[in-house]
Amino acid sequence: MVLDLSTDVVALTEAVVDVESVSRNEQALADAIEAALRACDHLEVTRLGNSLVARTDLGRGERVVIAGHIDTVPLNDNLPVRNDGTMLHGLGTCDMKGGVAVALKLAAGVRDPNRDITYVFYDCEEIEAVHNGLRRIAEERPDLVEADFAILMEPSDAAIEAGCQGTLRVEVRTHGERAHSARSWKGVNAIHRAGEVLRRLEAYDARRPVVDGLEYHEGLNAVLISGGVATNVIPDEAVVTVNYRFAPDRTEEEALAFVRDFFDGYDVTVTDSAPGARPGLDLPAAKAFVEAVGGEVKPKFGWTDVARFTVLGVPAVNYGPGDPSYAHKADEHVPIEHLRRCEQTLRSWLGAS
C-alpha cells in the first residue's frame, strides 16, 4: 500500500479511507503513512506503535501541532469509499480521514512554513482513553508535542469548534439470584431489575449550559448492555455500560458525582474518564488563528484531544472538514468543498501559496 501525497486532497482522502483502520487495526494505514512521510526530507519522523510524529525544524518563533487520529469506529457496511461528485461517502470520510488527508497534503507540500509544524497521526482514539496514541506520545515523548498552539482536524464543518465536552463511562450492574427458569419464582431476575436503570436513562433531561459564551449539550446513554447465563436460567447479573458526555463547566469528579447520584442504589464502576476543555478563546495563539480562519466559532460536543492538549498547557481548537453530526453513522460523508477549503485555508495561514 503506497500513499501518493502529490495527488489531490480528494483522491488522497479516498485512498486513506479505503485502508480499513478500525481501532486496534491501524497497522496497515500507519505503515503507509510512515513510508510517505519518510520520503519527505524536510520532516523528522518518529514512530511510536501505530502513531507517527513528523516535525519541521526551521527555527521559527512559533510551533504549531496539526493532529488527527487514523482509526475509525467499527465497519457498518460502509466501505469502500464512494465519490458522488460533491461528497465522499464511507467509514472515516467524516471522522476523520478527510482531516488526516488535509494534514498529509500540508506535511508533504508545505516545505517552508512560516511556523514550525508538528504533524501527529495517532491510533486508538475511538476506544477507551487508556489506548489513545496521543496520550501515549504525551506520556513517553512529551518533547515531541511541545507547542504554542494545536489544531485538531476533527470534523467541525470546516469551521472552528472550540473546547470540548468530557466523557465518562461507567458500568451499572444489577444483581439477582439464579434459578431454573421453569421455577422462576425461586430466583431473582437481574435483567428485569435493569429495567429501572433504562427507565431512568429514558427520563434523563440533558443540561445545556453556556460556557465562555458557547452553549454545550450533554448526553447520558446506555451504549452496551449484557446479561444472562443460559436460556433456561434466571440471570443473576446484568451490566449496562453508560456513557456520560458532560459540558466543560464540570470536572471529571463532578461528572462522576452526578452519575453516582443518578444511579443511586446501583452498583456503579468507572471504566473510562476524560476531562472536557473550556473554549479558551481568550488565549493569544487561539485568537490569532480565529482571526485568520474567520467565521462563527461553535462549541465542540464530542470529546476530542483538545482536552489532552489543554492538560499539557497547549491551547488547541478543532478545525476540520465534515459535519460532525455524521460521525459514527453508517452514512457518514465529507463535502469535497470542505477538503479543498481546509487545505487552502491552512496553506495560506502557513504562508504557502
Added chain:
Amino acid sequence: MVLDLSTDVVALTEAVVDVESVSRNEQALADAIEAALRACDHLEVTRLGNSLVARTDLGRGERVVIAGHIDTVPLNDNLPVRNDGTMLHGLGTCDMKGGVAVALKLAAGVRDPNRDITYVFYDCEEIEAVHNGLRRIAEERPDLVEADFAILMEPSDAAIEAGCQGTLRVEVRTHGERAHSARSWKGVNAIHRAGEVLRRLEAYDARRPVVDGLEYHEGLNAVLISGGVATNVIPDEAVVTVNYRFAPDRTEEEALAFVRDFFDGYDVTVTDSAPGARPGLDLPAAKAFVEAVGGEVKPKFGWTDVARFTVLGVPAVNYGPGDPSYAHKADEHVPIEHLRRCEQTLRSWLGAS
C-alpha cells in the same frame, strides 16, 4: 475414566458428577457410560452421538423406558462434588446425575427384570431443543424408544411429578439509529427502548391453572440481553431473549400467540419451542406405577422429555432423586436418602431384591 457400576449408588453419583459434562461437552462422560454398559452382557447397547441406549431383550409382556440426560447447565464454581454425610452437593447432583446414577445401578444390577427395560442416557437436554439427544434418537431410531411406559429420572423429590410445562423462547428486538454518543440527540437509543420490554416483564402476573387436578405455575422471564456497537456509539439494536414456561392447558401455538400479544409493537422471533404434557394419570401403565410408588403426585413445573414421550404416544412420568427447586442453582444438591430410596423402589418394582 472408568465407572464402577458395582459400587454403591452414592459413590457412583459422586463419580458421575465429577466428570464435568456441561451441554456440548458430554463426550468424556458418554465414553465412560458406554464402556460400563458394554461390560454388561445382558444389555444391547447402541450409541448415537453422545447418547446411549441399553436394552434388555427378555421377551417380557411390557417394556419400560428409564431415561436421564447426562449434561448440565454451565459451571458456577460448584465442582468437584462434596459429600456432607446427608447430601451430595455440586453441579448436576440434583439435575440430574443422581437419577443417572440410579439408572446405571439398575442397568448393571437388575439382570432379570419382570419388565423389559430400555435405559436411555442422552446429551444436550439443557440447551435448545434442536440439539436434544432424545429427540435425535426418536427421529433417527424410533424403534429404540418404543415402550409401554417411560420414567424420566428428573429430580422430583423422589416422588412422582406428572405432566410438564411447555417452554417457548423468543428474541424481542428493539431498533434505533446509530449516532456518535457525544451528539446522542441525533440518534435513537435501542437499548433505552428495551426498557419498556423489561417493564412489561416486571409487571407480568403468572397464571396458575389447574390441569387434571394438578396446579401448574407459569413464568415469563428475560434470560439473556445484549445490545450495543461500541462505547461511543448510540446503539441501533438490542435483543432480549425471553423464556415462557407455559402450563399444559396451552398448546405451543397458544403460547406463542400470548407472547406475541404480550410484546405487541415489538419485533418477536421464535428461537425454540417445546410443548407441555398433560399429567395423563388416567392411563393404565401410569396408574400402575403410581400405585407401586405411592405418595402424593405433584405437577412438574420444568419442561422435561415427558412431553417428547407424550408426542411419541408413550405415557411417561418424572420420578427421580433431588428437590427440583435446586436445579440450575449454584448450591444444587441431592439427599443421599433420595438416591437410596429411588434405587430400592425401582428395584422392587422391577422384581429384583
